Amino acid sequence: MNDPIIQIRNLSKSYGSFRAVEGLNLDVHQGEIFGLLGPNGAGKTTTILMMLGLTEPSGGSVQVCGYQSASNPIPVKRKVGYMPDSLGFYDHMTALENLMYIARLNGFEETAGKKRALEMMEIVGLSTEKDKKTGAYSRGMKQRLGLAEVLIKKPEVIILDEPTLGIDPSGVKDFLSLIKSLSRDQGITVLLSSHHLHHVQQICDRVGIFVKGKLLAEGNIDTLSKTLFGHEGYVTSVKVAQEIPRPWPLEAELMQWEGLKKISIRDSEIEFTCTADLTAALVRFFVKEDYDVLSVSQKDYGLDEIYQKYFELEQR
Numbered sequence: 012m013n014d015p016i017i018q019i020r021n022l023s024k025s026y027g028s029f030r031a032v033e034g035l036n037l038d039v040h041q042g043e044i045f046g047l048l049g050p051n052g053a054g055k056t057t058t059i060l061m062m063l064g065l066t067e068p069s070g071g072s073v074q075v076c077g078y079q080s081a082s083n084p085i086p087v088k089r090k091v092g093y094m095p096d097s098l099g100f101y102d103h104m105t106a107l108e109n110l111m112y113i114a115r116l117n118g119f120e121e122t123a124g125k126k127r128a129l130e131m132m133e134i135v136g137l138s139t140e141k142d143k144k145t146g147a148y149s150r151g152m153k154q155r156l157g158l159a160e161v162l163i164k165k166p167e168v169i170i171l172d173e174p175t176l177g178i179d180p181s182g183v184k185d186f187l188s189l190i191k192s193l194s195r196d197q198g199i200t201v202l203l204s205s206h207h208l209h210h211v212q213q214i215c216d217r218v219g220i221f222v223k224g225k226l227l228a229e230g231n232i233d234t235l236s237k238t239l240f241g242h243e244g245y246v247t248s249v250k251v252a253q254e255i256p257r258p259w260p261l262e263a264e265l266m267q268w269e270g271l272k273k274i275s276i277r278d279s280e281i282e283f284t285c286t287a288d289l290t291a292a293l294v295r296f297f298v299k300e301d302y303d304v305l306s307v308s309q310k311d312y313g314l315d316e317i318y319q320k321y322f323e324l325e326q327r
């Protein structure tokens with residue numbers, strides 16, 4: 012595997028005696044979509060600013076695209092597109108004029124800049140709105156335009172701080188699929204920060220859970236859920252046509268099974284919490300006992316549960 016495109020080593024940032032980021036170690040690889048997750052004040056923005064060389068670390072180092080962000084911020088800024096959580100456009104100018112202005116700042120001459128701006132508006136789906144003043148743009152449209160702005164300079168990495176803030180649910184969905192396709196089609200590495208867990212879950216290859224300046228855990232969602240819930244990580248629900256009597260005469264027999272830890276019954280649905288996947292054996296059991304099985308489902312732990320669990324563990 013190539014060297015990580017973002018390498019963070021023992022990174023810290025203090026404001027006076029307050030430690031906003033503490034001992035952070037993280038690698039992000041080329042083409043990955045990485046989600047930096049955490050509540051308000053966790054230190055996400057501070058970490059991003061250090062990646063961009065906009066804030067000096069108190070200790071440790073960040074390397075992005077082979078350059079040290081603190082000592083060599085200019086090449087980092089050339090290769091990284093950054094979309095902050097609050098976007099600023101010139102509201103009296105059209106979207107296209109705003110983008111052309113950014114293109115000029117990035118060294119494009121007039122014709123090439125216009126061509127690039129139009130291409131980017133096409134990619135983010137704003138071509139038909141290019142002549143509208145950005146003052147009249149909705150929040151979702153501004154986010155798309157922000158992405159177009161970030162893409163103008165052909166970045167290798169894009170860093171998006173809370174990109175879904177304030178967009179309505181269907182806008183969020185569209186915006187996230189846009190990010191996903193950019194990463195897939197152009198091999199761009201994406202780092203996005205968020206406290207909207209269910210948003211991040213849809214597109215991130217890996218996430219890092221960040222609380223009070225520290226990275227509590229990182230990995231893909233599967234790995235995180237196994238680490239946290241591994242000892243009781245398999246939950247199977249079986250729904251049958253018959254009502255389950257209470258007490259259920261078969262419960263004692265099932266509780267003798269190796270790996271079966273808990274049975275919860277609600278009307279005609281029974282949930283089994285197990286240390287191994289007993290789904291097939293459970294279905295055979297119900298059929299043998301003459302139950303009509305209507306549905307069987309296995310629970311996947313999502314980010315919300317993972318996040319919640321980390322909070323519980325952290326607060327103990």
Ligand SMILES: Nc1ncnc2c1ncn2[C@@H]1O[C@H](COP(=O)(O)OP(=O)(O)OP(=O)(O)O)[C@@H](O)[C@H]1O
Nearest residue numbers: 026029031049050051052053054055056057058206
């Ligand atoms: N310039 C500063 N001076 C003092 N404290 C700061 C400064 N910048 C950030 N902090 C503090 O550092 C902590 C981390 O802030 P940061 O903005 O990185 O969090 P965040 O995870 O991005 O939160 P949010 O989701 O609210 O943006 C917060 O407690 C914040 O108040």
